[in-house]
Amino acid sequence: MRLIALETATEACSAALWLDGDLRWLLERSAARRHGELILNQVDRLLAEAGLAPTQLDAVAVGRGPGAFTGVRLGLGVAQGLAFAIDRPVVPVSTLAALAQQGADRGAEEILALLDARMAEVYWALLEVGPDGLVVSGEERISAPDRVRVSWSRPRRMALGSGAALCTEVLRDLGLADADVDPAALPCAREVALLGAAAYARGGAVSAERAQPVYLRDRVAEPKTASAAGGTEFRG
Numbered sequence: 001m002r003l004i005a006l007e008t009a010t011e012a013c014s015a016a017l018w019l020d021g022d023l024r025w026l027l028e029r030s031a032a033r034r035h036g037e038l039i040l041n042q043v044d045r046l047l048a049e050a051g052l053a054p055t056q057l058d059a060v061a062v063g064r065g066p067g068a069f070t071g072v073r074l075g076l077g078v079a080q081g082l083a084f085a086i087d088r089p090v091v092p093v094s095t096l097a098a099l100a101q102q103g104a105d106r107g108a109e110e111i112l113a114l115l116d117a118r119m120a121e122v123y124w125a126l127l128e129v130g131p132d133g134l135v136v137s138g139e140e141r142i143s144a145p146d147r148v149r150v151s152w153s154r155p156r157r158m159a160l161g162s163g164a165a166l167c168t169e170v171l172r173d174l175g176l177a178d179a180d181v182d183p184a185a186l187p188c189a190r191e192v193a194l195l196g197a198a199a200y201a202r203g204g205a206v207s208a209e210r211a212q213p214v215y216l217r218d219r220v221a222e223p224k225t226a227s228a229a230g231g232t233e234f235r236g
Helices: 035-051 069-087 095-105 162-166 170-172 190-201
Strands: 002-008 013-019 022-028 057-061 089-094 111-119 121-130 131-138 142-143 158-159
Touching: 002 035, 002 069, 002 142, 002 170, 013 069, 013 190, 022 035, 022 131, 022 190, 035 069, 057 069, 057 190, 089 095, 089 190, 095 111, 095 131, 095 158, 095 190, 111 131, 121 162, 131 190, 162 170
Parallel strands: 002 057, 057 089, 111 158
Antiparallel strands: 002 013, 013 022, 111 121, 121 131, 121 142
């Protein structure tokens, strides 16, 4: 299976190519206001280095947010445009899940993914590593940093993402040591490709016109209590 993945929801810009388990990626961390300039060049470079034409792809995966409004919209627009051009489906992947995958790759069993949402708020979600991959415990949320509330259930825990810098006291109260917190972590297309390939194999691809962004700010900003049966799976 051949899949190109895009991630532009934060100040970073990245693209990745999944070729039957062989993963290649490009990441530009300081890409604020340059996503449009960089992302298509990254896609072209990865395809050229692999000797592939766009029509040889099976799908396009994209970080669907939450994240910066402009970045999320641009990434999804590019993914849809490419998918329309080659008549292939889109695989939307949660930006927070992609971020949490980095923690899972480091051996964490439970990961609090946090992104700076500006306006004194953070996007966040608690994810667990289950038998089939990452599972969101409850729902993705936006709130003031001091309203982040989680109940740990696994011993190996980690917090990642730019929002962690706004939640120092909260994370300390949650029992996380400095070594368990990485505020420099940013979502990358590498993890979007990993999760996207797994979702595609499960039938999680959608037509280009059905791929939708997730902004969270359109919804109530206060966190809600998750139901025991709730949760969205991100298997990888």
